[in-house]
Amino acid sequence: MKQTKGGLMSFNNFLSTSENRQVSLEFAREGASKNSDMVGILFIMTIDPDVCTKSKIPFADVSQVDFFEGQEAEILFTTHTIFRIDKIQQIHDDHTDRLWKVHLTLVGNDNHELNTLTAHVREEVNLKAPIRGWPQLAFILLKVGEPAKAKKLYKILLQKASSDKERSDYNHKLGWAY
Structure with a gap:
């Protein structure tokens, strides 16, 4: 501190x-x-x-x-x-x-430093094809240094994936988590 x-x-x-x-x-x-x-x-x-x-x-x-x-x-x-x-x-x-x-x-909320930090965090977690919901949470967990939590979530998402593209994306992100 x-x-x-x-x-x-x-x-x-x-x-x-x-x-x-x-x-x-x-x-x-x-x-x-x-x-x-x-x-x-x-x-x-x-x-x-x-x-x-x-x-x-x-x-x-x-x-x-x-x-x-x-x-x-x-x-x-x-x-x-x-x-x-x-x-x-x-x-x-x-x-x-x-x-x-x-x-x-x-x-x-009108603090300049806070607004700059917020914009930076949003930019960090934003992808070319924005993701939402649980996949976004898993990605944020990876970015903030919580790979174990991200792994758990990606494994669940992988089980529920409805397309090869989703399975490919989740497996790729799981690789990042390891």
């Missing part, structure tokens, strides 16, 4: 956050103390409500229905919400030397 300072990051699942710094710090400490190979990270997020509204980034204040009944002041963000990594600093405390705080800023 240190090498990506200034870059973009997203979380591949729902993001549970707390407006209560102490609650968040306890979660970070817990993660760092359970395993000596792990570090705890306190994410400090700058969220501009206008960016959420303009970019239609889904989030919900769930503090009244969370487990801690409002003490956590929990805000839930949708999957793949994108942030810029602004600053990374080690937190010194009495409990562990493996705590870090990472300052993030929410990025909207």
Whole structure:
């Protein structure tokens, strides 16, 4: 993460956050103390409500229905919400030397760097004869370095292929996966 300072990051699942710094710090400490190979990270997020509204980034204040009944002041963000990594600093405390705080800023859909990255990814996965559906997913898995998952999917597609051309294409891509 240190090498990506200034870059973009997203979380591949729902993001549970707390407006209560102490609650968040306890979660970070817990993660760092359970395993000596792990570090705890306190994410400090700058969220501009206008960016959420303009970019239609889904989030919900769930503090009244969370487990801690409002003490956590929990805000839930949708999957793949994108942030810029602004600053990374080690937190010194009495409990562990493996705590870090990472300052993030929410990025909207109008961000130039994000749009450039999105266009590049689309170009990378686009073929001369665009493919859709499961074959496209298998191809993307190959491109992002998940050959084992791509193999599984291509084997299924091969069994369901309805033409010699499809079988040829899937066998060819299976060769790439190996």
